[in-house]
Structure formats: structure tokens, C-alpha cells
Amino acid sequence: MRRHFNKRLDIETRFEQARRRNLASAKPGLHKCILVLDGLKPDFNIGKIFRSADAFGAREIHLIGIRSFDPVPAKGSVRWVCFHTHDDFSSCYRVLSQQGYSVIVLEPGCSNQLGEYAFAKKTAFVMGHEEFGISFDRREFPAVDGLSIPQWGHVQSLNVSVAASIVLYEYVRQYGRLLSEGLPQKNTAVNTRWEGG
DSSP states (O other): OHHHHHHHHHHHHHHHHHHHHHHHOOOOOOSEEEEESSSSOTTTTHHHHHHHHHHTOEEEEEESSSSEEEEEEEGGGGGHHHHESSSSHHHHHHHHHHHOOEEEEEEETTTSTSSSSOOSSSEEEEEBBBTOOOOOOGGOOOTOOOEEEOOSSSSSOOHHHHEEEEEEEEHHHHHHOOOOGOOOOOOOOOOOOOOOO
């Protein structure tokens, strides 16, 4: 129990440091897409999603019911990606609607399939909890659309950070700005040739 408490305290401390850096450095991303993380676990997926949001130039991230998370898996991206917190989906939805965003929930079993769906330029993608899904009843939000990522395997379940990366890639494929409009690309190729004897 004490070990779990210390881990939680470490995460909260790291989060608070990252949040302060974010307030000083973050600017809206190049693209008009937004990620909404609805009650995700505070361990590693949120940080990985921040990395993808930074890489694909997402405008910002909205966190629902998430008070803190471990920023370490973000590899510094929490500093650069704007994020906002909400107590519930209703308050988040109200903000996004007022800004003119179409809201799409990523869920398995939807009739709309990624790759066949044309996004609005201002689209917010909702990613639900890893085990329990979204925190709200979609019937109460009839304007919210559902979207599935086609899968051909047995499990039919993607990790939420992988799903976020896939949907961001598809958004950028449809509306992506030129690479020259983003930050300069670094050549980070690794030489894997072995030159031993």
C-alpha cells in the first residue's frame, strides 16, 4: 500500500512540474484536430498520446476526469501541447461545440469506418477509458458521431495510444499542412551497420 502511495505521489509531483512548464511554453498545434481523453488511466497511455499529438501537430488535448498523469512517457511533449481539464464530458462538449468542433467517439463496432470517413476540418476525437470506454451516454449527445478503426484480427482491440496515433495520421492525411510549415525535421537516423571484427 505504501509503495502504491509513493508511486502516486511521484506521478503527481512530476505532473505538477510538467503542468507549470506547459503553462509557460505550450502553443496550439498546427492542425485543427483535438484529442479528448475521457477518464484514461493516469499511467503510460496519456503520455504516449501527448507524444503523438505533438508529432502530428494536434491543436490541443482535453482531459475529462483526469487530475494528473505520469508525464514521463510523453518524453517532454507535455511541455509543448496545450491541454485543458474538465470534470465531465458535458462541460468539454459545450466548449468544443461553441468553438465549432465536430465530435467523434472512437469505438469498436461503429458503422462509420476510418479510411472511408471524411472528417470536418475542426474535429475532436474522443478516446474512452482503456477498460470501461466513454463516461457518457452517446444518446444524450446526438451530434456526436461514432467511428471504428477497421481490424482484421481475433482480439479487435487496439491500445488507446495506438488508436490515437492512427486517427491523427488519418486526420493529417486529409488536412495536413506542409512539413515545411511545422518545426524543422531532425535527421535522427541510427546507423545499425556493425563494423566489428
